[in-house]
Amino acid sequence: DAKTTQPTSMDCAEGRAANLPCNHSTISGNEYVYWYRQIHSQGPQYIIHGLKNNETNEMASLIITEDRKSSTLILPHATLRDTAVYYCIVGGANSKLTFGKGITLSVRP
Amino acid sequence: DAGITQSPRHKVTETGTPVTLRCHQTENHRYMYWYRQDPGHGLRLIHYSYGVKDTDKGEVSDGYSVSRSKTEDFLLTLESATSSQTSVYFCAISVLGLAGGPVVGELFFGEGSRLTVL
Numbered sequence: 001d002a003k004t005t006q007p008t009s010m011d012c013a014e015g016r017a018a019n020l021p022c023n024h025s026t027i028s029g030n031e032y033v034y035w036y037r038q039i040h041s042q043g044p045q046y047i048i049h050g051l052k053n054n055e056t057n058e059m060a061s062l063i064i065t066e067d068r069k070s071s072t073l074i075l076p077h078a079t080l081r082d083t084a085v086y087y088c089i090v091g092g093a094n095s096k097l098t099f100g101k102g103i104t105l106s107v108r109p
Numbered sequence: 110d111a112g113i114t115q116s117p118r119h120k121v122t123e124t125g126t127p128v129t130l131r132c133h134q135t136e137n138h139r140y141m142y143w144y145r146q147d148p149g150h151g152l153r154l155i156h157y158s159y160g161v162k163d164t165d166k167g168e169v170s171d172g173y174s175v176s177r178s179k180t181e182d183f184l185l186t187l188e189s190a191t192s193s194q195t196s197v198y199f200c201a202i203s204v205l206g207l208a209g210g211p212v213v214g215e216l217f218f219g220e221g222s223r224l225t226v227l
Contacts, residue, residue, distance in 0.1 A: 043218030
C-alpha cells in the first residue's frame with residue numbers, strides 16, 4: 001500500500017475552515033484515500049474516502065488533485081470538538097489499512 | 110455504532126502470563142482487525158481476519174496470535190506477555206459497501222483495551 005506524508009500538527013481558529021493536507025505521491029490507480037480522526041483516547045472514527053473525484057459528506061470535504069498525488073481534508077467550520085489527530089491513509093478496496101502518526105489539529109477559541 | 114465491544118477494557122498483568130483480549134461484534138461483518146497504539150507510533154496493525162478461521166498477519170504480529178472460530182468473535186492472545194506489549198489495543202470491523210465496482214470498506218473501531226504488563 002502507498003504511504004502518506006502529513007505535517008505533524010496545525011491549528012486553526014474556531015469557526016474557520018481547517019484544511020488538512022496529505023501527500024501520497026506513490027498512490028496506485030486502484031487505491032482509495034481515506035481520512036480518519038481520533039479524539040483523545042477514543043477509537044479512530046471514519047470521516048470520508050475518495051478515489052478520484054472530490055467528495056463531501058456531513059462531516060467534511062475531500063479534495064483530491066487531478067494527478068491524485070495529494071489531497072486535502074476540509075472541515076468547513078471547525079469547532080473545539082474537532083481537535084483531534086487526523087489520519088490520511090491510502091489503500092485498495094478491502095485492503096488492510098495502515099495508519100501513520102497523523103496530524104494533530106488544534107482548534108483554538 | 111457498529112456493535113463492537115472489547116473486553117476487558119483494562120487489564121494489568123505480569124510478564125510471562127498469557128493474556129486474551131476479546132472483540133465481539135453483533136452484525137456479522139466479515140472483516141475484523143486488531144491494532145495496537147503506542148505513543149510515537151500511531152496505530153499499527155497486528156492481525157486481521159477475513160472470515161471464520163481465516164486470519165493473516167499485520168505489520169507487528171510477533172508475539173501475538175489470533176483466532177476466529179465464529180463470525181462474531183475475534184480473539185487476540187499474548188502467549189507470554191512482555192512489557193513491550195503494554196499498549197492500547199483496538200479492534201475494528203470493516204463495513205462493506207457496494208459502489209457498482211470495487212467494494213470499498215470503512216473501519217469502525219471499538220473503544221480500546223488498555224493493557225499494562227508489569
